[in-house]
Amino acid sequence: MESAIPAYLETMRTRHKRVPDDYEPPYPSFVARYKPAVSRVVMAYFGVQYRGETPLAVLTEIAGLLAGEDGPSHWDRAHYVDQSGYETIVTVAYWGDVARFDAWFAPAREAWTGKARDGIGTFIEVLRPTVARHETLFSSPDRPEGVAVIAEGMSGEVQEHAYWGGMRDRIPLSQTDAMAPGGAPELIRDGARLRVTAHDNLCLIRSGQDWSDTESSERKLYLDDVEPVLREGMDFLRDDGLGIGCYANRYMHVLAADGSASEKSYGQSWWKSLAALERWAESHPTHVKIFGAAMKYLSTLGPSAKLRLYHEVTVAAADEQFFEYRNCHPKTGMLAAVETVSA
Structure with missing residues (x-):
């Protein structure tokens, strides 16, 4: 065994x-x-939040980004209805090469949360752990x-x-570290985009x-x-x-x-x-x-x-995390953590 x-x-x-x-x-x-050569993996969640008809054009857009150069080795897609009644489709993508992800991410991020979409929220939640x-x-x-x-x-x-x-x-890491949390989530406003810096562990x-x-x-x-x-x-x-x-x-x-x-x-x-x-x-x-x-x-x-x-x-x-939201309601993902801290 x-x-x-x-x-x-x-x-x-x-x-x-x-x-x-x-x-x-x-x-x-x-x-x-x-x-053994893989020292880090990347797991990136790209969300679409909406009411009414499924925004097929937006889903096609993220699929096109993922199919581009330096895109992920694998991705899948899932749907749920959140606590505020919004439909949400999440596309989660995985990389085993952080350099490829870094080359891909900056323009993809700008395309995803850098522009307004009427009646539609978008978000990115990324971990890149060792x-x-x-x-x-x-x-x-x-x-x-x-x-x-x-x-x-x-x-x-x-x-x-x-x-x-x-x-x-x-x-x-549990062999030597209790992995206790440190710090508290904070909100950073970047125009229409909201970023959450979470905390260690x-x-x-x-x-x-x-x-x-x-x-x-x-x-x-x-x-x-x-x-x-x-x-x-x-x-x-x-x-x-x-x-x-x-x-x-x-x-x-x-x-x-x-x-x-x-x-x-x-x-x-x-x-x-x-x-x-x-x-x-x-x-x-x-x-x-x-x-x-x-x-x-x-x-x-x-x-x-x-x-x-x-x-x-x-x-x-803490430095392995990235959370960004645009036009999403305040209980979306890690925005809920910031709302709780500031309440």
Whole structure:
């Protein structure tokens, strides 16, 4: 069994794992493996906020930018309705080469948030973490999602999962650093554009579900017994998460290439700290309920379950973040964090 932390990122621990060295998880899970030459990854979220008809021309515009020189190695697109009733489509793009991203980003940013669009808001949320500040986890090794698509491949079965604290233990920096948050979000006004400077050790999670391989009885079990509980928890974080350290949450339906809804979803949320995310996961009633429904589902189906689960978690340094919004309402993304700080 492998460690989730690749050998080249292992170091002498000053902070210990939550499980003993001989711990054996009850089921297999896998992590993405990057080439050792990849020191950073980039995850960039480009949002369109609107009411009414889908702004197809704007979506075509961002797709064209992403297809240009030095564009990302992978991108996908998802839709949700936010707490203020606005439709939002988010295109998230991934790079494994920061120099390529830097060459691409300046003109793309100007094209995206540098101009006004009547009745439409746009935003950019970017993290560019070192690989030591990032972890992934997959229930199956043969279908990568998100940032794992740009990795070299998947690991074998890893040890650090299926226990509270596994998420932290998979982050290489956790070997020596508590990754505590430092500072508070601040708002910078640049004409019509609003930028948020967050703080050290801001946490991002993207946590996804893929039920496209499920068949009738399993699909019914997931859609009737698990998904409603998951949605309830996601709605809590969206509407009331600020009180527990969740700045913003989006529960999104992944879109197919033709814009139709796929059988995949993911939650994406910004947290004050990894510790705040851990507290919600371990003890908050909404996540306890999600966890209970998922465990009942998996114990009922056992190894025959075809639902695929994954997540990616980043704890980003202050200089690895960029947030910019134009014509978006004040509870959009990290704007909600600034509103809370200034209230």
